[in-house]
Amino acid sequence: MLELQNISWSTPDGRRVLDDVSLAIGDSGLVAITGPNGGGKTTLAKIIAGIDRPESGRILLDGCDITDLDVTERARRGISYAFQQPVRFKGLTVRDLLGIASPEPLDEAGLCMLLSKVGLCAKDYVDRDVDASLSGGEIKRIEIATVLARRTKLSIFDEPEAGIDLWSFAGLIDAFSELKASGGTEIIISHQERILSIADRIIVIENGRVKEDGNGHDVLGHILHPQRCPSCPAGLKEAFHE
Amino acid sequence: MNERTEEILKIVSDWKASSCDAYSIREDGKGIAIRSSQHIRIVPKKDRPGLDIFVDDGTKGERLAIPACVTHGGIDDLVYNDFHIGKDCSIDIEAGCGVHAEHGEAARHNGIHHFIIGDGSYVRYIEKHIGLGKGIAKRSIDPVTSAEIGNGSTLEIDSVQLGGVSQAKRTTRATVASSGSFVVHERILTNGDDRAITEFSVDLNGDGSSVDIVSRSVARDESHQAYHSVIKGNARCSGHSECDAIITEHGTVSATPQLDANDIDASLIHEAAIGKIAGEQLLKLRTFGLTEEEAEEKIIMGFLK
Ligand SMILES: Nc1ncnc2c1ncn2[C@@H]1O[C@H](COP(=O)(O)OP(=O)(O)O)[C@@H](O)[C@H]1O
Numbered sequence: 001m002l003e004l005q006n007i008s009w010s011t012p013d014g015r016r017v018l019d020d021v022s023l024a025i026g027d028s029g030l031v032a033i034t035g036p037n038g039g040g041k042t043t044l045a046k047i048i049a050g051i052d053r054p055e056s057g058r059i060l061l062d063g064c065d066i067t068d069l070d071v072t073e074r075a076r077r078g079i080s081y082a083f084q085q086p087v088r089f090k091g092l093t094v095r096d097l098l099g100i101a102s103p104e105p106l107d108e109a110g111l112c113m114l115l116s117k118v119g120l121c122a123k124d125y126v127d128r129d130v131d132a133s134l135s136g137g138e139i140k141r142i143e144i145a146t147v148l149a150r151r152t153k154l155s156i157f158d159e160p161e162a163g164i165d166l167w168s169f170a171g172l173i174d175a176f177s178e179l180k181a182s183g184g185t186e187i188i189i190s191h192q193e194r195i196l197s198i199a200d201r202i203i204v205i206e207n208g209r210v211k212e213d214g215n216g217h218d219v220l221g222h223i224l225h226p227q228r229c230p231s232c233p234a235g236l237k238e239a240f241h242e
Numbered sequence: 243m244n245e246r247t248e249e250i251l252k253i254v255s256d257w258k259a260s261s262c263d264a265y266s267i268r269e270d271g272k273g274i275a276i277r278s279s280q281h282i283r284i285v286p287k288k289d290r291p292g293l294d295i296f297v298d299d300g301t302k303g304e305r306l307a308i309p310a311c312v313t314h315g316g317i318d319d320l321v322y323n324d325f326h327i328g329k330d331c332s333i334d335i336e337a338g339c340g341v342h343a344e345h346g347e348a349a350r351h352n353g354i355h356h357f358i359i360g361d362g363s364y365v366r367y368i369e370k371h372i373g374l375g376k377g378i379a380k381r382s383i384d385p386v387t388s389a390e391i392g393n394g395s396t397l398e399i400d401s402v403q404l405g406g407v408s409q410a411k412r413t414t415r416a417t418v419a420s421s422g423s424f425v426v427h428e429r430i431l432t433n434g435d436d437r438a439i440t441e442f443s444v445d446l447n448g449d450g451s452s453v454d455i456v457s458r459s460v461a462r463d464e465s466h467q468a469y470h471s472v473i474k475g476n477a478r479c480s481g482h483s484e485c486d487a488i489i490t491e492h493g494t495v496s497a498t499p500q501l502d503a504n505d506i507d508a509s510l511i512h513e514a515a516i517g518k519i520a521g522e523q524l525l526k527l528r529t530f531g532l533t534e535e536e537a538e539e540k541i542i543m544g545f546l547k
């Protein structure tokens with residue numbers, strides 16, 4: 001469904017961040033992308049969503065070349081992206097934001113269902129502004145809820161675990177499992193073992209290249225027990241337990 | 243009441259005779275409907291245009307509406323309204339204003355409102371302003387609002403200028419006695435080559451008094467806005483003012499806050515942020531499938547809501 005062909009991207013000052021990355025991601029399932037900080041995961045997500053433009057390479061969605069389509073067009077074709085750093089808005093409430101994200105009008109029950117999936121109680125949150133008054137964990141959950149609200153065929157979540165407390169975490173795992181069961185494709189960038197453990201496939205990105213790519217169970221085994229995987233980079237294990 | 247007045251009233255006031263206890267409707271410089279209630283007496287002034295409004299001690303939950311409409315050019319409406327509010331009241335006052343002008347002569351409304359608020363009262367003052375009519379005629383609204391806020395009383399002003407007002411000079415002054423508070427939420431939208439100036443001057447005179455001014459503005463096209471506030475802390479008090487502005491196209495905004503701490507226990511804060519819409523906000527809404535223009539509209543409407 002999604003195909004990245006030879007994608008490269010450099011910072012404005014010329015440092016190579018993604019180096020000839022090629023990946024094909026199927027029509028369903030949960031793909032986790034992991035790897036050390038600064039490896040290029042967020043950049044890759046932004047390139048898929050159309051926020052950053054690759055300096056070379058092509059992106060295909062369902063066989064269609066979308067490399068030159070902008071963010072809006074890609075969103076309309078079914079790509080959603082929950083930012084690593086959620087954006088704050090003075091004056092837009094949780095209700096407003098989820099209402100804009102959702103393809104159809106949201107009633108109270110719909111809002112309540114979405115917020116409960118990310119562990120928030122609707123009545124406490126719907127009328128709050130999505131601004132600096134929300135904590136990091138709260139805004140992160142709302143960010144996740146905006147993507148759940150869109151129900152697109154491809155949903156990308158960038159480190160959804162950041163700032164989320166342990167108590168809510170199980171609920172979040174359920175939400176990702178449920179989304180997977182509903183038939184779409186999820187790409188979750190994560191360092192969290194519990195998220196990696198529900199992935200059908202894990203891709204390790206390091207220094208802008210695909211270091212490992214395989215079925216979830218195998219790759220997770222390598223990550224947790226690097227001594228059993230001679231090809232795995234030393235120190236990778238630490239990256240998942242920071 | 244003429245059709246334009248009806249149109250203006252729909253926008254600036256959800257005025258209905260049935261939902262108000264007392265009201266006075268002003269059209270093109272003349273009172274066209276007036277009703278007092280048992281506890282709110284509206285008395286036209288004898289010496290100059292305007293009203294004296296008396297609210298009895300202990301009046302609770304009543305609603306007063308005093309919308310004013312200027313429906314064509316060539317009218318310069320100046321009105322003095324004085325609100326004498328008793329002790330231990332809790333009331334809502336709605337003061338919408340619309341000016342309509344097309345080509346030719348200017349239309350102006352200048353409402354000079356003075357509040358004297360007795361001890362222990364709560365007053366919510368809601369003000370919506372709009373300019374209507376195609377064409378280049380000048381439409382101005384220059385409100386002057388002053389208030390003496392009594393011990394333990396609160397005046398809450400919620401005002402919004404919805405656009406189309408070519409020239410506005412808003413002046414708001416208040417003195418606040420012990421444990422009194424003054425709360426202002428102001429939103430101003432300018433477009434075309436509109437000019438809007440808003441000036442606040444607040445004296446916190448009593449221990450435990452406070453003021454909180456939040457002014458949000460959006461200056462689009464070639465329009466210009468200026469914000470100026472002076473908060474004087476003359477006792478043990480707290481003051482906060484905040485000016486947030488979004489500029490688009492060639493809009494310009496200037497903000498000059500002034501804080502005077504005249505007492506060792508005065509605690510005063512000002513925040514100001516002016517700039518174009520953050521690129522990441524536009525991007526976020528575009529990831530929902532909105533175009534850049536649609537995203538800008540949502541952000542601005544939310545900001546001014
Ligand atoms: N716009 C940018 N300007 C400069 N450096 C950038 C920019 N975007 C990303 N980078 C750099 O690219 C590298 C990869 O970043 P990122 O994709 O966010 O990594 P990850 O998500 O894997 O932690 C980092 O070193 C980061 O500082």
Ligand SMILES: [Mg+2]
Pocket residue numbers: 041042043084158
């Ligand atoms: Mg990242």
